[in-house]
Amino acid sequence: MAAPGERASTAEPGGSPEVPFDSPGRSDSSGGARVRALDAVRGLAVCGILLVNIPQITQMRNGPEPGVYVPAEHWLQLLVQQRFFPVFSFLFGLSFAIFLDGAARRASLPRVVLLRRMAALGVLGALHQFLQPGEALLPYAIVGIVVLLPASWLPRVLVLLAGVLGTVAAVSLTHGGTSLLPGLFLLGLATARYGVHNRFDRPNATVALVFVLSLAAAAPLLYWQSGDIVRNSYSHGAVAAGLLLASAYVTGLLLLLRTRVGPAVSALLEPLGRMALTNYLTATLLVVALAPVLGLPHSLRFGPALALAAGIIGVQVLWSRWWLRRFRYGPFEWLWRCVTWWSPVSPRGTG
Template sequence: MSTTNTERTRIRALDAIRGLALCGILVVNIPSLTRMSSPARDGWEGGTEQWFELLVQQRFFPVFSFLFGLGFAIFLQRAATRTDRPRLVLLRRLVALGVLGALHQLLHPGEALLPYAIVGIVVLLPASWLPRVVVLLGGIAATGLAVFVAHGGLMLIPGMFLLGMAAAAYGVPERLERPGAAVGAVCAVAVAGAVPLVVLQAGSIETSGFDHVSPAAGLVVAVAYVTGLALLLRTPAGPALSAVLEPLGRMALTNYLGATVLVLGLAPLIGLPGTERYPMVLVLAGAILLVQVLFSRWWLGRFAYGPVEWLWRTVSWWAPVPLRRSVR
C-alpha cells in the first residue's frame, strides 16, 4: 500500500501523546456522563475518587487542549502550502468543529468541542497574525490567569491553545522524536515540581477544582506525563506503547465522540449511573479503550483517516478528500 502525504508528515509521538490524553479524558468523563455521586469527605482519606482527583482530573484536559491548539497551528502551516487563503480553510474547520460540538452537547452537556471551536475562532485565528513570542507570552499570561483567578476548567483553553500554537512555531513537536537531553530535563523538573504540588493538593482534597492548587498541580503533572511518555517511546517499550496509543491518537475525534455513545450505552448495563463505584470506572474505560484500539487499528489499516476526521477534513477543504488507502 502506498503512503499518503499526511502519513509521511505525521509526528508519531504527538499521535501517541494524543492517545494518552484520550485515555485520561475518558476516565474523567465517565463519572459526569453517568452522574456518579461524589461523597463529601473531610481531608485526605485515600478513596478511589480522590486518587482520580490527584492523578487524572485536570491532568489530561490541559494536554488535550494544548494538542488541539498545536494541531490547529500545524494545520494552518500546511494549508498555507496548498492555498492562498489558509485562514479561510481553518475557519471552516473551526465552524465544523463547533457544529460537531453543539450536537455532542446533546449527549454530553459541558463537553469541550464547542468551547474549542469558539476559542479557536476568537483567539487562535487573530493570534495567527502575531509574532510567535507574543503568542507565547499571551499563552503564559492566559494560563496564569486561568490557574490563579479562574481555578482552571474551561478557562484553561485560551492559554493552552496559545501555548500549543507557540510550540508549533518554535518546532517543539519535532524535538519530541529526536534524541537529546532536553525532554529528559523537562521531565525531571516536572516530576520534582509535581510531587510537592500533589502532596499539597492531597492535604486540601475537599477543595480540588475550586482553588488554584489543583489546576497548578494538574499542569505540572500533565507536563510530567507528556515528557515521560516521550521518553518511554524511545525505549524498548516504545513500539508496544505506540501500537496502542498511536491508533487512538490518529482517530482522536472519532474515538472521543464514540466513547460518549459507548459510555451511555454500557454504563447502565453494569449499574454504574448514580453510584459511587469509582473502581468500575476503570473497568468500563479499559473495556471501551480496548474496543477502540482494535477498531482504530483495523480502520487505519484500510483507510487514511478516521471516519469523523475524514468528514472534518472534507468540510475544511470544501472538496472531496480520498479516504481509502490506494494500493500499488
C-alpha cells in the same frame, strides 16, 4: 476532550485543528515526516479524558464530598482530573499551526479554511452536548475562532508571551477549566512556530529535564492536595498541579517511547491518537449505552466505571488498528476533512 500534530498533515489534520481530536496526515506538501510521538501523546490523552468523562456522563457525582471516602475517586481526582484536558488543549494549538501552514500551501485563503473547520467542529460539539453536557468540542471551536485565528497573524514571540501570561492568569485567578484554553492554545501555537515539536521523535535532553522539573514541582502540590482532597481539589494549587502533572505525563511518555518498550507502547497509543475524534465521540455513545447496565448513574461504583473505561479503550485500540490498516483517516476525521476543504476527500488517499 487532538483534540486537537506534526510537520506532516500540515495541510490537513485529522482532528480538531488537529489536535486533541485528530491526527495530522502523513506528510505535508513539502514532504515533512510525521511526528509519530504526537499521535501517541494524543492517544494517552484519549485514555485519560475517558476516565474523566465517565463519571460526568453518568452523573456519578461531580467530585469528592466531605465524609465520603472512595479510594478510586480519590486517586482519579489526584492523578487524572485536570491532568489530560491541558494536554488536549496544548495539542490543539500546536495542530492549529501545523494545519495553517499546510493550508497556506493549498489555498489562497487558508484562514477561511480554518474558520470553516472550526465552525464544523462547533456544530459537532453542539450536537455532542446532548449526550455529554460540558463536552470539549464546542468551547474548543469558539476559543479557536476568537483566540487562535487572530493570534495567527502575530509574531511568534508575542504568541509565546501571550500564552505564558494567559496560562499564569488562569491559574492565579480561576479554578481552571475552560479559562485555561486561551493560554494553552497559544502555548501550543508558539511551540509549533518555534518548531519544537519536530524534535519530539529524537533523543532530547531537554525533554528529560522538563520531565524531572515538572514531576519535582508537582509532587509537593499533589501531597498538599491529597491532604484535604475535598477542599483542595477546587483551588489554584490544584490547577497548577494539574498543569505540572500534565507536563510530566507528556514528557514521561516521550522518554518511554525511546526505551525498549517504546514500540509496544506506541502500537497501543498511536492508533488511538490518529482517530482521536472518532474515539472521543464513540466512547460517549458506548458509555451512554453501557453505564445503565453496570448501574453507574448516580452511584459511587468507581470500580465498574474503571472496568468500563478499560474495556472501551481495549476495543478502540483494536478497532483503530483494524481501521487504519484499511483507511488513512477515521470516519469522523474523514467527514471533518471533507467539510474543512468543502470537497470530497479520499479516505485512502492523501487528499
